[in-house]
Amino acid sequence: MKLGAPERAVLLAFADDEHLMGQRHTEWIGVAPFLEEDLAFSSIAQDELGHAVALYELVGGHDTEIDAYAFGRDRSAWRSCWLVEQPCTDWAAALVRHWLYDTAEWLRWEALSGSADERVRAVAERALQEERYHRRHADALLDALVGDEEADRRIGEALDHLLPLAVALFDAGQEASGADVTVVGPPLVELVNPWRAEVDRRFGPRPWSSVEPPAGHDRAVRSQHFDEVHDRMREVISLDPTATW
Amino acid sequence: MRTYEVFLKREGKDEFRHAGSLDAATPELALVLARENYARRAEGRLMWVVDRADILTADESFLAPNVDRPHRHNDGALVAARRRAQRESS
Numbered sequence: 001m002k003l004g005a006p007e008r009a010v011l012l013a014f015a016d017d018e019h020l021m022g023q024r025h026t027e028w029i030g031v032a033p034f035l036e037e038d039l040a041f042s043s044i045a046q047d048e049l050g051h052a053v054a055l056y057e058l059v060g061g062h063d064t065e066i067d068a069y070a071f072g073r074d075r076s077a078w079r080s081c082w083l084v085e086q087p088c089t090d091w092a093a094a095l096v097r098h099w100l101y102d103t104a105e106w107l108r109w110e111a112l113s114g115s116a117d118e119r120v121r122a123v124a125e126r127a128l129q130e131e132r133y134h135r136r137h138a139d140a141l142l143d144a145l146v147g148d149e150e151a152d153r154r155i156g157e158a159l160d161h162l163l164p165l166a167v168a169l170f171d172a173g174q175e176a177s178g179a180d181v182t183v184v185g186p187p188l189v190e191l192v193n194p195w196r197a198e199v200d201r202r203f204g205p206r207p208w209s210s211v212e213p214p215a216g217h218d219r220a221v222r223s224q225h226f227d228e229v230h231d232r233m234r235e236v237i238s239l240d241p242t243a244t245w
Numbered sequence: 246m247r248t249y250e251v252f253l254k255r256e257g258k259d260e261f262r263h264a265g266s267l268d269a270a271t272p273e274l275a276l277v278l279a280r281e282n283y284a285r286r287a288e289g290r291l292m293w294v295v296d297r298a299d300i301l302t303a304d305e306s307f308l309a310p311n312v313d314r315p316h317r318h319n320d321g322a323l324v325a326a327r328r329r330a331q332r333e334s335s
Contacts, residue, residue: 034246036267040281137277144270 009175010184015055016080022048047130054123082223083165092154099138100166106131111185168213248297249275253289
C-alpha cells in the first residue's frame, strides 16, 4: 500500500514528536533524581527514539537514510509540536510531560493499530506494548508523589505551564487534513477529548475552556526552544558528517 | 525508599536467580524500575521483586553449628567399597 501525502504528514508529525521527546528525555541521563530512575527514564527515551525510526521508515520507505532524515533535514521540514521542543529542566515538569505525552501517544498508536496498511499496523502494535509500560512507569511515579505538599505544588505548576502546549499537540497541521482514516485512524484532533478525560482522571478536573494552545502554535513553525535541542543532537554530525556512532 | 531484591527466571528449566537489588518508593515503582534496571535486555522471562524486609534471613551464628560436621559430607566412597566387596564375594 502506498501512503499518500496527507497520511505521510500524519506519520511525520508523529515521528518528529517521538524523536524530540526521546532527545529531551535523554537529557536526564546521569541527573535524574535517583539512580534507578535515571536508567528507566533513559531507557524510555530509547524506546521513543526507536518509535521515531520506525515512523521515519514508514514516511520515507525502507531505503531512507534514517540519520540523514532525522539529523540532516532543513529545520523548515520539521513538523514537531512545541510540547516536545520544551526543555523541561525541572524534574516535575519532565515527569508531567512524560505522563501527558505518553497518554496522548497511547491514543495515537491505538488509532494507528487499526490501520489497513499492515506495516503501519505492525509498528503500532509493537509500540503499544512498550507504551503500556511507559504509562505504568509515569503513573507509578505520580502515585508516589501525589499528596506530598511540595510535589503537588510543583506538579500543579508544571500542568499550568504544559497543558496549553499539550492540547496543541492534537493539531496535526494543514498538510495532514483529509488523511485516509482507514490508514491513519481518526484525525488527531478527535483524540483530544479522550485524552482530556484521562488528564481529569489523573490530576482532577481541569478548566479546559481556558486552556488554549499558545499563540502562533503551528507544527510548520519552530518554537524558540527548537534550535537549542536541534544543535545539541547534531553536535557530532556537525563536527564530522561521516562519523559513525 | 525501601530496598527490593530482584530475581529473574530464564526461559526453560532454570530456577529463579538473584539479579540484583534496587531502592524504590512504592512496590509498583519497584516493579517498573526493576524491569528497566534488570530485565530491559530480555534477561528473564519471569521476574520476582521482593521487599528485602520480607526475606527471612539466618546469620552466621545460626548456621555455624553446621560447619563442623564432616560426617554429613558423605562422598559415597565407603558405601561404594562395601558394594564392590559384596559383588566380588558373591
